[in-house]
Amino acid sequence: MARKRPTKKQLEMARKYESAWHYLYNQLSDFRQRAVTSEPLGQISTEFAKEVAKFAETKDCPDIPPIPSLPTGYIK
Numbered sequence: 306m307a308r309k310r311p312t313k314k315q316l317e318m319a320r321k322y323e324s325a326w327h328y329l330y331n332q333l334s335d336f337r338q339r340a341v342t343s344e345p346l347g348q349i350s351t352e353f354a355k356e357v358a359k360f361a362e363t364k365d366c367p368d369i370p371p372i373p374s375l376p377t378g379y380i381k
Contacts, residue, residue, distance in 0.1 A: 318361075324368065325361035329353070 311319070330338060340349040360366055
């Protein structure tokens with residue numbers, strides 16, 4: 306049985322959650338960023354996921370994922 310395509314509303318919510326994740330992730334300290342990415346099932350990641358879900362459902366959430374700042378000296 307073939308999978309159904311996501312609806313427009315589902316895609317919109319997925320983008321909103323991704324936007325919230327990037328927005329909040331870029332505000333974390335370096336220690337917490339490493340903890341979230343290195344231990345996706347850890348306590349810090351779990352707390353972060355809850356925070357992202359709450360933020361994504363508010364009106365303060367940006368519409369598109371922000372572009373992360375590049376480190377100094379980075380050549381594109």
